[in-house]
Amino acid sequence: MKNKTIIIKSIVFIFIFICLWCFFSYFLIFKYNYDEFYTKRYSYYEKEDKNKIDVLYLGTSSIQDGINPNAVFLESGITSFNLGAQTTNPISIYYLFMYAIKFQTPKLIVLDLSGISDKRSPDDEQWEVGYRLFLDTFPDKDLKRKYFVDVIKRSNYKSSWLFPLLRYHDRWIYSRDNSISRYYSGYEKGVASYFTTKSQSWSENLVVNNKNKNNPQIEYYKRIVKECKKRNIKIQAVITPKKELDINYLLSAKQFCEDNNIDLLKFEKLSEINEIGLDTQKDFMDIEHFNYWGVEKFSKYFANYIQQKYDLIDHRNDKNYDNWYENAIAYYEFIENQYKEYNKNPDEYIYYVH
């Protein structure tokens, strides 16, 4: 009888504990759902006409802030979508790719290799946000589960992933308002653009030795290559222009591309950047990301680059792709309005908020 009482009490205690756990989790766990840039971007991607996207951009913020599919279409008639993401990691890139090909059969994947040499561990505070952001916003439940398992395997704080309250417990002093919230109009086709300009002088030789540890994380990039080979999808690797391109990262990228017979577009000299029409005084918002004007210029250059290399179809005269024109027009009207808002008060401009 006494043992029965103890067992019943224990069950009730555990039940109350779970209820309280859920209660506190609701208030304390920092959800990235509020960042509609990601959640809406996915839903707009899924709404795209099936098998009409020829090129997908995957990678880090360098590509997310690097190529505007609207500009690419207007320049070359190539249809594309940008699924690059900030603070992302190789695991996220791979699962984004697997998600993306459920809806489209692209002819070409543009793979940003900026992060190929970073460990980007889920236990590193700098990169952890990328893992959590992906988990909180990714719409595909099946792939999300596999991603979750892969992340847990690599983390030394497994319990903080299984029970997020253990990670966010000390966030009780912050409000629940998401400080990383960016608006998504629906016309962007995935690109993020910024009006800020950081005027800077770059050296001629952009390759530096920052003595960063070389930790090539190529396992997931290899998986992408394997899946692309299966589906007869070509791959174009890219490292967008950066003020400082670490030599270890560059060598890892070159080695990966050589091993997998992939073309790598990279910029090791300032003159190469100037040749394609970019101005480091006007077209960058920091040392490795374009601003709006830089995106437009680079997108036009890149459109011609892949058009010549891969002989992709020019859909500009195809009536079935009229909506792409309409979208591009709507996008540039939207940008024009946003730019007027920005000029009124640049400090309070909240269209793109970090």
Place this chain on the structure above:
Amino acid sequence: MSLFSTYFIIFLIVIVLFYFTILKNRQWVCLLIASYLFYIFCGGLKTLPFLIITTISTFIAGILLEKTQKKYECFIKENKDKFEKHKLKQLKVDNRTKKRIILSIFIIFNLGILAVLKYSGFIVEQINHIFAHNNLNKNIATPNLLLPLGISFYTFQSIGYIIDVYRGKIKADKDIFKFALFVSYFPQIIQGPISRYNQLANQLYDTHQWDYKRAKFGIQRMLFGYFKKLIIAERATIIVDAIFNNPDNYSGFIIFFAAFLYGFQIYADFSGGIDIIIGTSEILGIKMEENFKQPFMAKSIADYWQRWHITLGTWMRDYLFYPLALSKKFNKLGKKSRSIFGNQVGKILPAVIASFIVFLCVGIWHGASWKYIFYGIYNAFFVSSGTLFEKNYIKIKSKLKITDDLISWRIFQTARTIFLVTVGRYMTRADSFNIALKLIKNTLKRFDPWVIIRPSILEIGGIGIYDFTILFLAMILWIIIDILHENNIQIREYISKQDIVFRWTLYFIGIFSIIIFGKYGIGYAARFIYQGF
């Protein structure tokens, strides 16, 4: 795996399940496997051989000592009538000498391992300083040796065992596997308490039934440990580190405040860990020695050391102080000093010198650095002078009509002790003795007490008003609990008598306070301060 990781909780649940079910008839085997697994997970496989070497060597020492004694006793029993008195006395002396040789060899061997691993770097550094000072163009490479987890603790525990066998206080353990459990018992291996064989061994080898109340009390004790470590110690460290790492940015009062807070930090850290260890053992039915007794309620430095790290203090008392103070040499010294300094001083001088040596060893035990040596000397000075001038002290108190039951006197004693302990903390927290001296100098030169009312104090180390408030409230709660314990009020017993709603509300407040306000996870270090000793 640290004591406050979820891995440890899972590990403990699994051990408890095996302990009380599948292996309930072989509980000591379960503990032995758990202890070695825990050691490997926490300390790594590379350091395991050191634990095994100490275990085997002290086991052999115990057997040899007992065999030597038994051989002598049998011989005497058989041949007592055949020998004259002086021959019997000689045989007794020979037996004691043999045992002493065995004891010395094994103590030197095990202390030697500790000394080499812990102090060789320090010794080499000093030799290199001497070479540099004498302009000799020589430099010995500083060895970078692995320090096995808990080596100070298990070495002392093992040496205590062989000394007790030598003294005939206990019988030598004949089962090496059971003995291995005594040396490696997992909850205490990280930072003690340093247990005695006659107190711990039988408990480890006995079978224990599951007891709900005992398990509940054990969990409550563990929760209290987590509260102290994760809410108080980890929060205090933010402020303490910010000030001690950049002392030039702060006024003298703030540096003193940091030293004071460091005293609480290290108390919360160490005693929190001990609570987790004792609570874990309580669940398993094993009662461990208490290691703390409200040290901040101490009336003097001597009293403080009877309340702080009690098991180290009693170990030093039983295995160093008494053998020294009661030895023939110190006896002779006492007689000589009586003739020089008079009866009063001469009588207690051996004890004073022995006390000095003990505290020097306590200082050295803490670490291989001059600051710890001076810390030992600092404490030795106050303890020794307290003993030396006790009679004068009593006379002065009597003249000033001060009695021990006066509350004002009690408050003064406590405040004085806390002040002296805080000054000592300058040495243990600073990176070196020279820096400690510089900090003390800065404290005196730039003493500005009004800084305590300025809002900027809440921003030290980036802590902020919320964390500062949590720290303050947690410390107040802890002080109240310590006062209740000092007055022999058993809080766990008191709570267990209350109704279920009250008890469960308290439990959930406690558990979720730790989960929400605790400092753990990514970005926080996963170590106890005393784990480094």
